[in-house]
Amino acid sequence: MSIRTEEPTAAVSTGSALDPGAPAQEAAPSSAAPAAALDNMLLHFEVQRLYHLEAQLLDQHRYADWLELLADDLHYWAPVRTNRLRRQQSLADGAPGEVAIFDETKASLAWRIRRFDSGMAWAEDPPSRTRHLITNVMVRPDDEPGQYVAESAFLCYRNRLEREVDIYAGCRTDVLRRGTDGGLLIARRTILLDQNVLLAKNISTFL
Amino acid sequence: MSALPRTPAAAADVSPLFDLGQGLIDRSIFSDETLYRQELRRVFAPSWLFLAHESQFNKPGDFFTTYMGEDPVIVTMGRDRRIRAFLNACRHRGMRVCRADAGATKAFTCSYHGWSYDTSGKLINVPNRDGYPDGFDQDKWGLTEVAQLDTYKGLIFATWNPEAPPLRQALGDMTWYMDAMLDRDPDGTEVVGGVHKWVLEGNWKLAAEQFASDWYHVNISHASALMVMSPSGKGPKAEIVQTPGRQYTDPNGHGAGFPTHPKSRFDDRVVHHYYDYEKLRERLGDTRVEGPMTTGHATVFPNFSYLPVNGSIRVWHPKGPDRMEVWAWTLVDKSMPDEVKNAQRLYNLRTFGPTGIFEQDDGENWSECQATAHGFMAGSMALNYQMGLGSETEDGTHPGTTGHLYSDGAARGFYARWRDLMNTPAWHEKDHEKDTP
Ligand code: FES
Ligand SMILES: [Fe+2]
Numbered sequence: 001m002s003i004r005t006e007e008p009t010a011a012v013s014t015g016s017a018l019d020p021g022a023p024a025q026e027a028a029p030s031s032a033a034p035a036a037a038l039d040n041m042l043l044h045f046e047v048q049r050l051y052h053l054e055a056q057l058l059d060q061h062r063y064a065d066w067l068e069l070l071a072d073d074l075h076y077w078a079p080v081r082t083n084r085l086r087r088q089q090s091l092a093d094g095a096p097g098e099v100a101i102f103d104e105t106k107a108s109l110a111w112r113i114r115r116f117d118s119g120m121a122w123a124e125d126p127p128s129r130t131r132h133l134i135t136n137v138m139v140r141p142d143d144e145p146g147q148y149v150a151e152s153a154f155l156c157y158r159n160r161l162e163r164e165v166d167i168y169a170g171c172r173t174d175v176l177r178r179g180t181d182g183g184l185l186i187a188r189r190t191i192l193l194d195q196n197v198l199l200a201k202n203i204s205t206f207l
Numbered sequence: 208m209s210a211l212p213r214t215p216a217a218a219a220d221v222s223p224l225f226d227l228g229q230g231l232i233d234r235s236i237f238s239d240e241t242l243y244r245q246e247l248r249r250v251f252a253p254s255w256l257f258l259a260h261e262s263q264f265n266k267p268g269d270f271f272t273t274y275m276g277e278d279p280v281i282v283t284m285g286r287d288r289r290i291r292a293f294l295n296a297c298r299h300r301g302m303r304v305c306r307a308d309a310g311a312t313k314a315f316t317c318s319y320h321g322w323s324y325d326t327s328g329k330l331i332n333v334p335n336r337d338g339y340p341d342g343f344d345q346d347k348w349g350l351t352e353v354a355q356l357d358t359y360k361g362l363i364f365a366t367w368n369p370e371a372p373p374l375r376q377a378l379g380d381m382t383w384y385m386d387a388m389l390d391r392d393p394d395g396t397e398v399v400g401g402v403h404k405w406v407l408e409g410n411w412k413l414a415a416e417q418f419a420s421d422w423y424h425v426n427i428s429h430a431s432a433l434m435v436m437s438p439s440g441k442g443p444k445a446e447i448v449q450t451p452g453r454q455y456t457d458p459n460g461h462g463a464g465f466p467t468h469p470k471s472r473f474d475d476r477v478v479h480h481y482y483d484y485e486k487l488r489e490r491l492g493d494t495r496v497e498g499p500m501t502t503g504h505a506t507v508f509p510n511f512s513y514l515p516v517n518g519s520i521r522v523w524h525p526k527g528p529d530r531m532e533v534w535a536w537t538l539v540d541k542s543m544p545d546e547v548k549n550a551q552r553l554y555n556l557r558t559f560g561p562t563g564i565f566e567q568d569d570g571e572n573w574s575e576c577q578a579t580a581h582g583f584m585a586g587s588m589a590l591n592y593q594m595g596l597g598s599e600t601e602d603g604t605h606p607g608t609t610g611h612l613y614s615d616g617a618a619r620g621f622y623a624r625w626r627d628l629m630n631t632p633a634w635h636e637k638d639h640e641k642d643t644p
Contacts, residue, residue: 080401082308091310099401099537101562103553111435112557115564120430123571164574196308197532198405201570203562 040139047139047150047176050184055132058206063113066206070106071177071187078102078191078207093192101193101203109206123204128160130205136171147187148176156207158200166200168193168207215636218245221629227619230593236625237410238580243528245629250509251276253368253633255377257511257522258282260536261361262397264290268311268326273534274524275365280353281305281315282363285327290358292365293328293350304350308402315350324350360389361396362511362520370634380607381461381507387499388515391487392540398520399537399552405561409573410580411510411523411531412625417569418504418512419462420454420617423594428572432564436473447471452612453498453605454595460508460624462617465499465515473502474516477550481543494604506617508624513538518551519559529577535559592618 050069057066070076078101079094094100104112115121136153156168175188191207219241224233236242256275259282263271270283272295279295281304295303297317304315304324314331316323323332328350333339353365357374359382364374371377378385389396407414417424426433426448434442452466472479488496499505502516513520521535537555539548559566579585595614602609610616 080403082401083306085307085310085312088307088310094401097400097549097552099399099403099552099560100556101403101560103556108553108557112562112564114440115431115435118431118434120434121568122428122431123567196404198403198561200405200561201407201574202405202567204567 043139043148044137046184047148048134048137050176050186051134051137051152054186055134058132059130061116061127063116063206067106067110067113069186070109071179071185072106074104074106074109074187074189076102076104076106076109076189076191076206078193081192081194081196083196101198102191102207123202126161128158128164128204130159131157132205132207133157139176142175144177146178148184150174150176154207156205158205168195168200168203170194170207172207210635215632216244216248218249218629218632221626225622225626226589227592227623227626230591230596230615230619231589232592232622234580234586234588234590236622237412237577238528238586240528242629243525246625247276247525248635249631249633250625250628251525252635253366253371253628254509255355255357255364255366255371255374256509257507257520258292258356258363258365260396260398260520260538261290261358261363263309266311268313269309270305270307270312270315270326271309272305272307273522274532275353275367276525279303280365281350283312283326285325287327289327290356290363291326291328292353292356292363293324294352296351297322298330298348298350322348328352360386362389364511368634377459378461378507379457379459381455381457381459381463381505383495383606384455384463384499384505385507385513387465387491387495388513388518388538390491391482391500392542393490394541396538397541399539399548403533403535403556403560405533406526407531407533407570407573408529409531409570409577410528411525412621413573413576414523414531414533414569415506415508415510415512416618416621417573418514419460419506419508419621420456420464420615420619422452422454422464422466422504422612423615424572428568429565432558432568435564444470450612452503453602453609454612454614454616455605455607455609456599456617456620457508457607458620458624460621461506462508462621463499463503463505464612464614464617465503466501466612467498468501469497471501472516475550475554477547478543478554481547498605506621508621514559517559518555533561592622 054069080099082092084092133155134152139148139150142149151173153171158166170191170193173190174186176184177187179185224236258273259271264284267284267286267288270281272281280292281295282292284290295305297304299320299322302317302319304317314323314325321334325331330345330348354367354369355371356365359374359378437443447470450466450468450471454464456462499515504514506512510523518538519535520538521533524532526532537552539551557563592615595610595616598610598614599608599616
């Protein structure tokens with residue numbers, strides 16, 4: 001996972017949120033900087049709104065509605081994090097094809113969600129209370145036109161039955177794409193949970 | 208073991224906690240702190256315990272760290288390509304000499320004062336060596352090695368107990384059942400990279416016992432999973448819910464259960480199509496293909512369990528009377544094409560990973576059983592292990608003793624073994640009896 005440092009206020013121009021077809025510009029001339037900064041703000045605002053909506057749907061257990069935010073060719077992946085010697089850090093995040101916490105398509109997520117709707121998913125009956133907090137959102141244009149790479153940090157608090165508490169924290173890297181109606185869809189998500197041994201008996205929500 | 212002579216801790220007689228002839232077990236075995244300490248000494252220390260899979264070690268220096276009971280261990284391949292296992296504790300002040308989960312190294316160097324050990328456990332460097340007295344024999348201060356290490360068809364087991372019978376003998380007839388998973392492919396098995404690890408607020412025996420013996424819970428606990436997995440989407444047919452099957456119970460505490468209905472086969476479609484069942488029948492025999500290869504569950508006493516069809520192999524690491532850590536690998540046949548291996552990997556993670564549609568409901572059961580065990584009244588209840596009492600026979604088809612699929616037979620066998628070990632001084636206690644007048 002490459003870490004990009006971006007000056008939050010830098011005039012890095014992205015394709016306009018309002019005009020997704022607009023090509024990304026290199027460092028804008030100073031006179032154009034305010035417009036580019038505004039586009040960037042609008043894009044960040046749009047992505048944040050998507051994430052806030054997503055968090056609300058998950059916290060309200062409206063999983064079928066959540067699925068609507070996902071592209072049909074979705075890959076939803078949460079590799080396992082391991083402790084490695086410093087010189088072998090490149091192996092610290094599980095590779096594709098290894099054991100993972102999630103490694104899903106839209107169809108397999110729908111399959112998991114059908115189970116919740118069966119009325120017999122006892123691990124969530126009575127249901128848990130969750131709160132997804134999404135922050136540190138940074139968006140940049142992807143190489144593919146009309147696509148964006150969005151990084152965010154999440155903290156998901158789960159409270160179950162009387163006093164069970166689990167906290168899932170980590171970061172997500174998404175590829176977002178405009179759907180036919182112009183709205184953003186989540187086409188790819190990589191979730192890095194900041195835990196080695198998962199400090200919970202399961203994950204019964206989505207991150 | 209290099210230890211100072213120590214008076215063995217007093218041991219409780221656990222016989223009164225069991226009336227296995229009547230199928231009754233006292234619930235304190237799941238919650239009592241003193242029994243838990245005794246269990247580490249008398250059940251875990253003397254038994255063969257699962258460490259890792261051979262395919263995790265391909266070249267000298269490859270290592271993997273795990274636990275035996277609560278003891279941290281390093282498993283590593285030496286320069287002679289032999290796999291050894293050591294206590295992951297520096298002989299100087301006891302710090303873990305390796306804090307990575309896996310990797311490759313030439314030496315394990317303690318980051319406290321710098322004692323360094325090679326991959327055969329030998330102490331090869333001691334900073335300020337001259338400060339030690341003349342009698343300091345560096346060769347005597349290598350990492351503490353397990354007493355015995357052996358493999359069974361790719362699975363690495365070890366024990367601290369020099370007097371333990373050989374692994375093959377300790378597994379006994381259980382190998383016939385294990386081979387339904389381990390011996391489908393003449394080239395053997397391997398594990399997918401990475402290990403699922405998660406915590407569970409429950410005593411390790413809740414899980415070990417269930418994997419030995421409990422098909423009973425499947426239709427209820429996993430009703431939602433069975434529903435989404437059934438071809439109709441409405442749940443399995445009655446003939447599958449009422450499937451016939453057998454449950455194996457072993458004098459060494461192992462257990463396995465499996466349906467014998469040909470349609471009761473919860474395997475992945477891609478994997479199912481890959482297998483040539485005629486060949487498997489030749490290789491493993493009809494009884495095994497129609498039995499333990501359908502689907503099912505098993506525990507190798509004390510804390511190694513597996514699901515032959517999902518490819519999940521796992522250890523229930525004890526972490527106190529109220530807590531375990533689950534470490535689960537994904538097992539595939541070596542000869543499977545990559546896309547079949549991948550299908551098995553995905554199937555396992557979606558069913559029995561920590562987000563799996565089966566695993567979630569199992570975890571909820573175990574943590575709930577544990578949560579109520581500390582109440583005085585709830586904790587004083589005898590629990591019911593009466594199903595299938597007296598149904599065990601030698602049926603002439605399945606090796607050893609088997610009973611009905613829906614039975615507590617293997618749980619009774621598991622606890623009979625646990626009780627006997629708890630009441631038998633382990634080798635480390637006998638040493639003491641010998642050494643001290
Ligand atoms: S504790 Fe390892 S060198 Fe001192
Ligand atoms: Fe189960």
